[in-house]
Amino acid sequence: MITENIQLIERELAGKARLIAVTKTKPVSMLREAYDAGSRLFGENKVQEMAEKQTQLPADVQWHMIGHLQSNKVKYMAGFVTLIHSVDSLKLLQEINRQAAKHDRTIDCLLQIHIATEETKFGLSADEAQELLNAPELDQLPNIRIVGLMGLASNTDNQDQVRQEFRGLKELFDRLATIQRPMLDFRELSMGMSGDYRIAVEEGSTLVRVGSAIFGAR
Numbered sequence: 001m002i003t004e005n006i007q008l009i010e011r012e013l014a015g016k017a018r019l020i021a022v023t024k025t026k027p028v029s030m031l032r033e034a035y036d037a038g039s040r041l042f043g044e045n046k047v048q049e050m051a052e053k054q055t056q057l058p059a060d061v062q063w064h065m066i067g068h069l070q071s072n073k074v075k076y077m078a079g080f081v082t083l084i085h086s087v088d089s090l091k092l093l094q095e096i097n098r099q100a101a102k103h104d105r106t107i108d109c110l111l112q113i114h115i116a117t118e119e120t121k122f123g124l125s126a127d128e129a130q131e132l133l134n135a136p137e138l139d140q141l142p143n144i145r146i147v148g149l150m151g152l153a154s155n156t157d158n159q160d161q162v163r164q165e166f167r168g169l170k171e172l173f174d175r176l177a178t179i180q181r182p183m184l185d186f187r188e189l190s191m192g193m194s195g196d197y198r199i200a201v202e203e204g205s206t207l208v209r210v211g212s213a214i215f216g217a218r
Ligand SMILES: *Cc1c(COP(=O)(O)O)cnc(C)c1O
Pocket: 022, 024, 045, 066, 067, 152, 192, 193, 194, 195, 209, 210, 211, 212, 213
């Protein structure tokens, strides 16, 4: 089923957005099956789980950290992570920079934006994101690059609301992409999960994060 699900979703995406297979809580055997079906972008939400799985899969897998991140965990993935989707503070960027420098790497990051109506979801407001992208302190962080934004829509059956939230995030993306600084390279908009990736792609997503629609319920 995993192979069929991936092929189906890839056909739907038709190259408009790239598919991140969200493999959190799933066993390595399922990741291997996804890999054999052609998946190379894997998303996890816990650093330790991602680090353990990383050693058991081929080196050409790109690992995406999509979960809320504590500064003290960055060191466990700084050597291999491809993109951190969940950056929500200058302090976290400073720690990512510090750990990336130890590995002589530049780590790509997205700012997570709060677009849902639920209060429990993490992320920056539009104003906070703009302030962070203009912060003078970024000049001291040569080992990070901010390449775009990430957001989670509300968990609701109201498709119009979900669409409006994604549309708002795309508008913010376009606005913030006009800020010109060496460490900014806005080219990725991470939005869309199993229940809403079709809408997200219509609204301009470049990266969809899909778990249960590939691997089944968690
Ligand atoms: C778990 C998770 C997903 C995937 O959710 P599904 O509904 O299983 O597709 C996407 N994004 C984030 C941030 C997640 O934590």
